[in-house]
Amino acid sequence: MRLTVDGKTIDIDAEPEMPLLWALRDLAGVLGPKFGCGIAACGACTVLIDGAPVRSCILPVAQVEGDVTTIEGLARDGTLHPVQQAWLDGQVAQCGYCQAGQIMSAVALLDEIPEPTDEEIDSAMSGNLCRCGTYPRIRAAIKRAAAMRAGA
Amino acid sequence: MSRAGRIARRTFLVGAAAVAGGLAVGYYFYRKPFPNPLEDGLAEGEATFNPYVKIGSDDRVTVIVPRAEMGQGVATTLAALVAEELDVELDAIVVEHGPPASAYANVTMIKDGLPFPVFDESTLANLARDGVGVVGKFLAIQGTGGSTSTTDAFERMRQAGATAREMLKSAAAEKLGVAAGTLRTEAGRVVDPASERSLSYGELALDASALRPPSDAALRPRSDWRLLGRSQPRTDMHAKVTGAPIFGVDVSLPDMLFATVRMSPRRGARMVSIDAAEAEKLPGVVKIVPLRTYLGEGYGVIAKSTWHAFRAADAVEAEWGEAPFPPDDAGIWSELQRAMETDAGTALRNDGDVDTALADAPRERVVEAEYRVPFLAHATMEPMNATARFADGVLDIWAPNQAPTLLRTVCAREAGIEEAACNVHVTYLGGGFGRRLEADYAVFATRLAMEAGGAPVKVIWTREEDITHDMYRPAAIGRFTARLGENGLPEALDMKIAAPSIMASVMPRFYPALSALGPDATVVDGSYNQPYRIPNYRVAAVKAPLPLPVGFWRSVGNSYNGYFHECFMDEIAHSSATDPIELRRRLMTDFPTALGAIEKVADMARWGDPLPDRRARGFAFTLSFGSWVAEIVEIADTPEGIRIEKVWIAADVGTALDPSIVEAQLFSGAIYGLSAAMNQEITFADGMVEQSNFHDFDAMRIHQCPQFEVAILENAGRMGGAGEIGTPPAVAALANAVFALTGKRVRQLPLSREVAFA
Ligand code: FES
Ligand code: FES
Numbered sequence: 024m025r026l027t028v029d030g031k032t033i034d035i036d037a038e039p040e041m042p043l044l045w046a047l048r049d050l051a052g053v054l055g056p057k058f059g060c061g062i063a064a065c066g067a068c069t070v071l072i073d074g075a076p077v078r079s080c081i082l083p084v085a086q087v088e089g090d091v092t093t094i095e096g097l098a099r100d101g102t103l104h105p106v107q108q109a110w111l112d113g114q115v116a117q118c119g120y121c122q123a124g125q126i127m128s129a130v131a132l133l134d135e136i137p138e139p140t141d142e143e144i145d146s147a148m149s150g151n152l153c154r155c156g157t158y159p160r161i162r163a164a165i166k167r168a169a170a171m172r173a174g175a
Numbered sequence: 176m177s178r179a180g181r182i183a184r185r186t187f188l189v190g191a192a193a194v195a196g197g198l199a200v201g202y203y204f205y206r207k208p209f210p211n212p213l214e215d216g217l218a219e220g221e222a223t224f225n226p227y228v229k230i231g232s233d234d235r236v237t238v239i240v241p242r243a244e245m246g247q248g249v250a251t252t253l254a255a256l257v258a259e260e261l262d263v264e265l266d267a268i269v270v271e272h273g274p275p276a277s278a279y280a281n282v283t284m285i286k287d288g289l290p291f292p293v294f295d296e297s298t299l300a301n302l303a304r305d306g307v308g309v310v311g312k313f314l315a316i317q318g319t320g321g322s323t324s325t326t327d328a329f330e331r332m333r334q335a336g337a338t339a340r341e342m343l344k345s346a347a348a349e350k351l352g353v354a355a356g357t358l359r360t361e362a363g364r365v366v367d368p369a370s371e372r373s374l375s376y377g378e379l380a381l382d383a384s385a386l387r388p389p390s391d392a393a394l395r396p397r398s399d400w401r402l403l404g405r406s407q408p409r410t411d412m413h414a415k416v417t418g419a420p421i422f423g424v425d426v427s428l429p430d431m432l433f434a435t436v437r438m439s440p441r442r443g444a445r446m447v448s449i450d451a452a453e454a455e456k457l458p459g460v461v462k463i464v465p466l467r468t469y470l471g472e473g474y475g476v477i478a479k480s481t482w483h484a485f486r487a488a489d490a491v492e493a494e495w496g497e498a499p500f501p502p503d504d505a506g507i508w509s510e511l512q513r514a515m516e517t518d519a520g521t522a523l524r525n526d527g528d529v530d531t532a533l534a535d536a537p538r539e540r541v542v543e544a545e546y547r548v549p550f551l552a553h554a555t556m557e558p559m560n561a562t563a564r565f566a567d568g569v570l571d572i573w574a575p576n577q578a579p580t581l582l583r584t585v586c587a588r589e590a591g592i593e594e595a596a597c598n599v600h601v602t603y604l605g606g607g608f609g610r611r612l613e614a615d616y617a618v619f620a621t622r623l624a625m626e627a628g629g630a631p632v633k634v635i636w637t638r639e640e641d642i643t644h645d646m647y648r649p650a651a652i653g654r655f656t657a658r659l660g661e662n663g664l665p666e667a668l669d670m671k672i673a674a675p676s677i678m679a680s681v682m683p684r685f686y687p688a689l690s691a692l693g694p695d696a697t698v699v700d701g702s703y704n705q706p707y708r709i710p711n712y713r714v715a716a717v718k719a720p721l722p723l724p725v726g727f728w729r730s731v732g733n734s735y736n737g738y739f740h741e742c743f744m745d746e747i748a749h750s751s752a753t754d755p756i757e758l759r760r761r762l763m764t765d766f767p768t769a770l771g772a773i774e775k776v777a778d779m780a781r782w783g784d785p786l787p788d789r790r791a792r793g794f795a796f797t798l799s800f801g802s803w804v805a806e807i808v809e810i811a812d813t814p815e816g817i818r819i820e821k822v823w824i825a826a827d828v829g830t831a832l833d834p835s836i837v838e839a840q841l842f843s844g845a846i847y848g849l850s851a852a853m854n855q856e857i858t859f860a861d862g863m864v865e866q867s868n869f870h871d872f873d874a875m876r877i878h879q880c881p882q883f884e885v886a887i888l889e890n891a892g893r894m895g896g897a898g899e900i901g902t903p904p905a906v907a908a909l910a911n912a913v914f915a916l917t918g919k920r921v922r923q924l925p926l927s928r929e930v931a932f933a
Binding site: 038041042045048049050052054055056057058059060061062064065067093094095097098103107110111114115116117118119120121122123126144145146148149151152153154155156157158159160161162 | 244245246247248406408409411412413414415416417418420421422424425427433458459479480481482485554555556557558603604605606607608635637638835839842843844845846847850868869870873874875876877878880882883
């Protein structure tokens with residue numbers, strides 16, 4: 024099976040029903056997406072497929088059509104993606120475990136709605152659980168990233 | 176001396192003797208400083224000055240932060256303690272967790288386990304604290320818990336930095352032929368201002384580390400701090416925004432196998448039979464291993480990927496015996512109720528004469544209530560996991576863990592080897608909240624590694640296993656009576672609280688031969704030690720004999736005692752038609768730090784100003800982990816249900832070493848408490864936990880998250896904790912707001928039993 028992940032082509036020998044998350048983590052060694060629930064209820068495993076956010080824990084690898092982007096593929100030549108930079112500037116992460124998923128959801132949101140309202144942020148991000156409660160800083164960072172991109 | 180002190184001391188001595196196993200014999204041993212664990216692992220050209228500082232000839236400065244980084248920012252704050260004194264920048268050092276070692280024992284964590292309120296400065300309390308310092312060092316528990324890391328490290332790690340700095344100066348003085356006293360240090364160099372010559376730390380390290388450490392290296396006064404007291408960029412932030420593989424689940428080793436475990440869904444029940452025939456035929460399965468351990472029975476599946484292990488585990492058929500506790504909630508509550516009724520408990524606070532004050536109280540002056548809280552899971556974002564390798568008699572464990580020396584003890588014992596043959600590597604933690612003080616997941620990983628022919632095995636639990644196999648925050652019942660005086664203030668307050676004992680549950684999981692004697696202060700922590708003056712004031716703890724695994728959950732006893740104490744205070748205020756904040760002003764006149772926090776939060780929220788329609792507020796205060804925290808929660812009635820609109824927090828932590836991190840911990844703690852208060856409960860049926868994943872054990876989501884306004888105060892005389900203190904008052908303030916909005920006094924959590932949240 025052939026996948027494009029973060030711009031690289033990888034061949035994986037997986038059963039078709041194996042979820043993308045585990046194919047990435049255990050077979051391809053791409054450890055950025057995290058396992059949190061396995062039932063699409065927490066968002067820790069979020070990756071982008073052709074730009075759209077997907078919960079990789081329930082998506083059979085055989086059904087992947089399109090380019091997969093994980094948190095590991097966001098930075099370009101050592102320069103952080105504006106969303107990552109906003110996260111860094113806003114000191115968002117606590118334990119950090121949910122943050123790969125949060126950042127991927129935020130990237131997808133800002134690609135679709137460059138200047139989201141509070142309600143749009145809430146609805147795009149409510150599938151991403153954070154047990155450390157970093158939400159106040161996530162909101163601020165999304166706005167900062169939006170402003171950064173508008174200014175760029 | 177208070178009567179509470181006398182009672183507590185007697186029981187404390189019994190407990191301490193049991194725990195320390197011969198304090199007198201151990202006395203000399205404790206006096207000897209522990210060996211420096213870094214000496215064995217030095218790289219070429221690297222020198223170590225003490226257990227916290229390594230400097231390489233390449234100028235690389237490594238600071239050891241021997242506490243678990245689980246999101247609370249401890250790596251950054253503790254590294255800054257050393258960096259401040261050593262005159263290096265935070266971004267110029269490497270932070271490592273270091274090996275588990277006795278040198279890193281957390282003395283404060285054990286001291287704070289004593290049954291004395293923090294404001295009890297009596298000689299007795301101090302003596303006992305010092306005594307237990309000995310016990311703590313003796314047991315040498317390297318733990319991260321009880322919000323103690325910063326307090327514990329404050330002197331020690333600054334001292335480590337200052338000592339190394341002075342040694343570097345002495346070595347430079349020798350080389351430059353000048354007196355050490357004339358030299359300065361800055362940005363990783365020793366500078367001679369007179370000649371403008373300078374030497375880098377790397378050039379001096381080997382010589383300097385051979386010198387005798389001075390015993391009198393002076394610590395910088397607060398007015399000279401460059402790093403401390405200011406918000407620093409977290410040292411772990413870059414890794415966390417780039418998805419770096421820093422967590423336990425990310426451990427990757429050559430030839431690694433993957434595994435999962437399924438332990439008895441009835442906790443503590445035997446595995447009566449197991450049929451793995453079908454499961455073994457599934458692709459990717461390497462081995463299915465029955466597990467019979469002192470921590471429970473079940474089985475593990477070793478496979479070629481985590482997913483293969485999960486799938487095969489589902490296919491195994493096993494039969495389980497009966498649970499050793501009542502199988503459902505009705506039975507569990509009646510067991511708690513019975514303990515409440517038949518056991519007088521131990522009064523950890525007993526001021527005045529409550530019985531007499533209540534005996535002749537006129538009916539209309541009596542307020543009575545019974546409260547309940549459910550069991551709760553921790554649900555750390557990263558499910559329980561550990562990686563283990565057992566090869567050539569040496570056991571290596573990689574685990575996100577809060578107490579690595581304890582983990583090493585139990586895993587070495589499980590493998591039947593000496594502790595010296597067990598290496599523990601602590602990863603970053605995807606959340607801890609107390610769950611990772613336990614070592615069950617590492618014990619199971621050890622057993623699976625012993626079946627894997629020397630290959631490393633990464634054992635990850637499903638979320639379902641994680642929720643159903645937690646060491647839960649105990650359920651508790653509280654029964655309260657107050658007598659109001661003519662002036663509306665309580666003349667007497669009687670609180671009795673029954674809960675399964677955390678200490679009694681935790682202790683045998685590490686030391687099966689030991690039992691926790693004496694009262695368990697965690698049962699009433701947050702009720703017995705609050706800064707109120709009430710003439711007749713009794714708080715009694717009942718240890719309910721329920722053999723259900725309970726453990727430390729963010730803010731421990733305070734998590735429910737904050738709710739008990741502060742909601743009942745709200746009832747008292749309501750009964751006497753007194754404003755809740757005014758009631759505190761009158762009862763806390765002896766405690767200016769408490770009053771300061773309360774006035775601050777009232778100011779911030781403009782307490783007393785009229786609110787828009789369909790809005791209401793609740794207030795609560797809890798002193799926990801040495802910090803004084805007042806919170807106001809404002810809620811709104813909306814067509815979708817109750818929305819939490821805004822939370823104001825004023826917290827006096829004595830000294831805030833990193834305000835940004837303290838602020839983050841405060842709203843984090845509050846959100847953790849609000850999540851539980853709104854919706855969370857763990858219930859039992861047929862001896863099994865009924866909840867299993869985030870669909871039925873959810874937490875606050877971003878659309879439910881209120882705005883926060885936080886004030887950090889520094890008036891308290893001692894430095895308090897930060898990681899847990901936001902939680903207790905948040906729960907109570909929300910419940911009090913619900914009463915103000917709806918008139919419903921919800922005396923059993925979660926609040927969703929009686930009201931709906933948006
Ligand atoms: S792990 Fe995929 S949504 Fe939770
Ligand atoms: S930062 Fe810990 S779960 Fe979100």
